[in-house]
Amino acid sequence: MSDQLAEAFTVLPQYLGGHMRLSMAAIACAILISLPLGILAARRQWLAGPALGIAGTLQTIPGLALLALMVPILGGTIGFAPAFVALTLYGILPVLRNTIVGLQGVDPVVREAARGVGMTQSQSLIEVELPLALPTIVAGIRTAVVWVVGAAVLATPVGAASLGNYIFAGLQTRNWTAVLFGCVASALLAILLDQIVRSYEIAARRRNRVMAALSTLAGIVLIGGALLPGWLDTAGQSTVAGDQAEAIGLEGRVVVVGSKPFTEQFILAALFERVLEAEGAIVRRRDGLGSTVAFDALASSGIDVYADYSGTLWANVLNREDNPGRHRIIAETSAALLNDYGILSLGSLGFENAYGFAMSREGADRLGVTSIAGLAGERVTIGADSEFFVRPEWTGTREAYGLQDATPRPMDSTFMYGAVRDGQVDVITAYTTDGRIAAYDLVILDDPRGILPPYDAMILLSPEAAADDAVAAALAPLVNAITPAMMREANRRVDLEGQTPEQAADWLWGEIGG
């Protein structure tokens, strides 16, 4: 437990810095857009209606979806940009609405008095209307601060470091300390920023210079603190292909390693990092990327390397539904990735992480099944990650084995192993390398008709990284180096023993003989 806490603290500067840069830039930009717009719209109903309508509609899009949508909208860019744009859009509504409401709420008698004493329109706005609307506007800014800081945890799946890294990785690796740590840190940050804005408002209202100076100082310290690691971070940023220095190995080059949001991916990313750093590379991590986000990022060289699974690529990228066998799938997928995207596959890591229909031993015995065929016509509930039920594997298995009466229960993959062990669902689509299959004594049902495609883990390099032999050379020792048993054990160490992915990667590296 304290190990996990210590681990959480070591990455705090990076995650907190990322979180603050992102949310403060978004809040600043949201204010810069919505304050002038609100001032214009307050006196023009034809503008106020549509502006509030659009901002309100954006607000109803779930945060995760809004952030994820920004990736394709920005042409496949991951990281800061899509998260920043989405969070800015998110922050606009409260400030815009409160600016309009605040200004419209100023007593018309007071506005006429401002004209009566000889103020111009802008003098009236600056000296009378804005000060009177200030409490309402500040309330809007405070709402935006709390919303944006809270929503910024959703930047993790689009590849921007944030406190969400704790939460997403923690959920997948069953590291509840990390989950809690991320939640508390983001809540504290929201409260802190909110209080700074609040004290600033009080200072402005009471015309208290000391208090204003103090809150300005606090704001500057926060912004400075957020930006400083940012400059350090970008200082050495040149990606692999851009750097043509004749160095030995990967000395001083930046390689960006990505991962999808589950334990095995975190361990593999840690392993890649270790191997690349041994060759002198400077490794940046983009952990917990959404499945398609990771692939798109690789294709656009937003990340340089990650591991993906042949069956996933076969269905999602090649749009194939047939199953010509394990080796053909690897070969055809590799060829297609290189031709269509310039992505280089180094080959299989040596293990498969397939979907396997799993039941508790007790449940399987009760129904007397050893193969998926035995589930035909049974009214069972099937737990699986939400991706599974929209994949051709599911429709394929359902048709082939007569599973029409089964009820799908999409859930986060972290929870499905416990759910099937405890009888909350009858069947799950387990990942075959998961350590919990053995630990919970689950039974994998046979797939006699070979419907479920193979899922060999493949090392993929971005077009830019592929242009540099050194990256491929550094990662070559990992090809065909990990057996299914080794991967299961590494996963088990994280999921069941509470080790960090880095510790598991160290163990794996030792086993490989590095």
Added chain:
Amino acid sequence: MSPAATAHDVLRVEGLTKHYPGGILAADNVGLTAAAGELIAIVGESGSGKTTTLKAINRLIEPGAGSILFQGRDVMSLEAHDLRREIGWVMQGDGLFPHLTAAQNIALTPRLLKWAPARIAARVDELLELVRLDPADFRDRLPHLMSGGQRQRIAIARALAAEPPLLLLDEAFSALDPVTRAGLQEDFIALQNRLQFAAVMVTHDMAEALLLADRILVMKDGRVVQTATPSDLVNRPADPYVTELLAAPAKQARAVAALEQAP
């Protein structure tokens, strides 16, 4: 009736006509003059066009047809905000800025005119004395910490701050209780006698007009039905409507007189 124009008129309005959208004729060929030290009252029932006439003078409403000369200058030839800085304005309700102290409210127009800070500070204290409020006590008070009468005094001080030659008052005393109101009316007259500004005062209260004004304009449906001194108005009402307006204060006076004579 056409106003008798003289060279020293501070204000001279001729043929003022104002249509609102929707065909309402709020002011119809209105004429009036005000000389320094003179107080003109505009009286009439609600909706008769008093406020419209008054606001046209400092262009809070853009006048339609007609001419308005302020110190001999056509008001349309000036920037509206420059014009308003030269004319004091006291509105219905006090119209004080709730986020500014009494001193800051009073200092507004001088500040807009870019007076030196020391001159403004001295002027603020002088005005507080003039409207009979203790500067030490009231300078830093916010409007919500004052009574209605005190607020109205601050409003008058604010209107007089930049030494305007003309003061416009729209129902300035209407919202006050009778005792406060009588005290303020008396002080106001004393102030005007001393500072010799011209004043145009809108009121729906004929008694107030009779008491304070040098001349009274009676308005009905946007038209001036009579312009006269208080005694001429009482003794020679030119219109049944004027008689009607005079009936109420006359009746009150008779009732009070009757009680006084009773044993």
